[in-house]
Amino acid sequence: MARVVVDVMLKPEILDPQGQAVQRALPRLGFEGISDVRQGKRFELEVDGPVDEATLTRIHDLAESFLANTVIEDFTVKVEEVAEAAK
Amino acid sequence: MARVVVDVMLKPEILDPQGQAVQRALPRLGFEGISDVRQGKRFELEVDGPVDEATLTRIHDLAESFLANTVIEDFTVKVEEVAEAAK
Amino acid sequence: MSRTPLDTVEHAAATPDVELPWAELGLKKDEYERVVEILGRRPTGAELAMYSVMWSEHCSYKSSKVHLRQFGEKAPQSDALLVGIGENAGVVDVGQGYAVTFKVESHNHPSYVEPYQGAATGVGGIVRDIIAMGARPVAVVDPLRFGAADHPDTKRVLPGVVAGIGGYGNCLGLPNIGGEVVFDACYQGNPLVNAGAIGVMRHEDIHLAKASGAGNKVVLYGARTGGDGIGGASILASETFDDAKPSKRPAVQVGDPFQEKLLIECTLEAFKEKLVVGIQDLGAAGLSCATSELASNGSGGMRVTLDDVPLRDSTLSPEEILMSESQERMCAVVEPEKVARFLEICEKWDVIATVIGEVTDGDRLEIYWHGGKIVDVDPRTVAHEGPVYERPYARPDWQDALQADDANKLSRPATSEELKSQVLKLVGSPNQASKKWITSQYDHFVQGNTVLAQPEDSGMIRVDEESGLGVAIATDGNGRYAKLDPYTGAQLALAEAYRNVATTGAKPLAVSDCLNFGSPEDPAVMWQFAEAVRGLADGCLQLGTPVTGGNVSLYNQTGEAAIHPTPVVAVLGVIDDVARRTPVAFQEDGQLLYLLGDTREEFGGSAWSQVIHDHLGGLPPKVDLERERLLGEILISASRDGMIDSAHDLSDGGLIQAVVESALLGGKGARLVVPDGLDAFTFLFSESAGRAVVAVPRSEEVRFNDMCGARGLPVTRIGVVDGDAVEIQGEFALSLNELRELHEGTIPALLA
Amino acid sequence: MTARIGVVTFPGSLDDRDTRRAIRLAGAEPVALWHKDKNLHQVDAVVLPGGFSYGDYLRAGAISRFSPVMETVIEQAKAGLPVLGICNGFQVLTEAHLLPGGMLGNDHLHFICRDQKLRVENADTSWTSDYTAGQEIHIPLKNMDGRYVADSYTLDKLEAEGRVAFRYVDFNPNGSLRDIAGITNEAGNVVGLMPHPEHAVEPLIGTGRTDGLPFFTSILKKLVNV
Ligand SMILES: Nc1ncnc2c1ncn2[C@@H]1O[C@H](COP(=O)(O)OP(=O)(O)O)[C@@H](O)[C@H]1O
């Protein structure tokens, strides 16, 4: 079993109110030096069987037609190599 | 300027209805072979200046106290090496 | 548009032969030539941007203007009207020093492309219109139309639209108190997302969109300007969607309801301190619209330095800044000595505010960029003197055949058993089923003044805590009726909304509308439009309820197929004491049920003909506005004098639909008797207009009958509130449980 | 003499005015508090009202929790100041760790607005003494992020200590664990719940019931008797 991650972010030209709200809160938390924050979605898909070209293409299509609305969002698909050390 | 990415996911033991809704929709979209979907948040922080140990520690603290609620969520912090080819 | 060298006014004058992309920006050749004639030279890029968005169908009403004039020409005498058509929204006097502003707008096309954001920004836009009048917004309504309920794309569009309306309105703290949900295949590629808002203010707080007083400052405040929906006004709202060219759909805007909530609070605080001379929201056509309209309505001119506009994207060209439709922005005109305080209030609410210009002595709108003058126009020519078309219109050749295809001749149920099964089919059909799955996604309670909300006949909001003064609003429209006869259809929409308001005990005062039609370039559509406007204007004159404002949405069609002509009418009413409001729900066993009005064999365009026969043909129900007015007076008097405990108007689905709704809401059944002279089928399913069912306590029976008799309103005793079933004596009985399951189960089964 | 009850306005608070009205109708004196002002102006109790503070961006309550006024509220709540968090206010209280657990999106993924039946499980807090334990009441509920979650250790502890203050009855509107609608801290001075008692204080308005008024009379009695 492998994990494929689809990250969906608002296109750069599209307003991101959530990211902006986070960014505006940073100085109040005593945090300087971050010039921009964008907030998006992360989907972790657990795939049965091998993640081959064909599977990736299908996931790409899935992302394009369902996970993201490409009118306002961009997405990336990647295979997660190893489980990252959580926290 | 560099980009640090903070991924925030619900703890595994917590029900993720959004992920489930995606998973349930998959067969309708003619998509088989995905045993689990989890949906979380992705924050892209544009950092002024170099991303050194100290900065990463501060962002880690920020994630722990603010970007994630560690009562219910786990997070990971990573430096994004290169701008990924969007889509 | 070349930017090196900067396309200034001098540069334009010196380079008359430069080709500009007027066609790409949506201008026709003769329109462009008129711009050149007005200016006496070729426009600069920035001027072209302004003229093109402001002269678009969406902003200039160029196809509809000649017809809309009737709303003014035929306006009834009304003491209530404080501000009429032409401002951001109309204003009505509701007494005790209060004024109410309300308006309905469309956000149809964006909501098809991106349902959530399209619908959300629709709410945002209409609410800014209300704030711009000086009022605190107090409620929203959302008349919606979608394709077939079981079409897969409806499952994409509807939940997104509903979540967007809820997401935005709930976050603003505006109770959603009414609306409509209609399914019809004709809206498949063109859902109708109309949104209305109501605001309340004191008379002295009314504000207008005008820039007066040379030296006064122009302050832009709210969100930063980004590249949102550039050209959206002209392209997105006015172009027919054509499946072959999806690339023509530009990105829709993303709304930020939190920012808008701050905008509301900081604007109201500025009003309270009397800091604002004139104000305009930024909606379609953004700064182009706000600056030209403010200047055009005022006494002087205006000078704006575009470099001072706070940007989200520093690479925007001046043309793009002028066209940007970034949401959550407002423009205020403020006296110089009050600017500091104005900015302070903005800062208190964390709202970015910048002085971008000032009112001048002259009569020109001048805009500067990087030191050069890039716009120098008479603002009236941009804002008010756009092209006006007398588009050809003609009654379509299929209209006669459609009307001849009489629904009254459709086969009717032959047995009680069949009648019963048709009732069940109707009550469970998507259009007649409960919309609770949708409306429970909206906050009805916020602000603590909601007296009635869906599924009541009209929404009602308390305006004054002490006196109990309140306002009511209902929106209605029936595209099927309007397709059969657009003149009558528009009047039926008006009559139904009027009736819905009166049924709750409020006195109808004024009208707003949202006219949703296909392409004005099709003479058949143009005829539908002209007829509907004529019908509505005539109807408003007769009912004494002026049209105070509204919105036109054209080009609602996919390829050749236009939507049903769909005039949506909102009626606003006032009630002296909300404690007297009449609810829909049956209150008490034993109360007598009366049917008010005449029931005729009228099935053209009916829910029955649609659900049972999938048929649309014949003539819509007859309209009698004098009768509507009388019915309204009776309902209002009965509520004021405590003669009725519940009331429900009759509309699509007829009497049986209304009785089932009252029964389910009250958790009390009814025993009905078919009155003499009517057959059970007609009694249950007819959609004759001008009717309502009321429940009268026994102690009021005589008084109520006397009142109706004295005023000549036909009244028929039809039964009694009782038990836990709806029973038609001699025909059938349906338990409330069975009815409830059907009525409430349909929409979740289709959409959840 | 009556009690002064503060109501905080955060940017995006929606029910602050209604809450002040409810306090007034109960006979206490409402005091408007501003999120940027650390000073609580000598109030005897504080209500964090409902709404979408900061748009509920990031997480509901997550940004407000760091506002200046909350510094004082957190400090004083720990010292015994009565604090009631309604809906968004409840979310702020969990984010501020004045109450355990966290709030997540409703399990059905939709905003929900309904007249909700609740059982008062604990009538010994500062805010619930005018109810009786086990009493069933109807209070309007309206939220997007109303799903209360905590780990099972915390949940067991809350149950054992009688700190589940309200439970949903007949219908769980958001997937909250163990049907929890509201909880209290150990001392009983800090209470949070998702439904909106301030919307149930007048017979004509909203759902037409007044089941929410005892929240405000409870605190008034407590403060005036002191
Ligand atoms: N999209 C919506 N938003 C809010 N309320 C709605 C919506 N759709 C329907 N409603 C409400 O549901 C109730 C029934 O709607 P409808 O059958 O169209 O009423 P009527 O036939 O009396 O005009 C009304 O109270 C109406 O306001």
Ligand SMILES: [Mg+2]
């Ligand atoms: Mg009605």
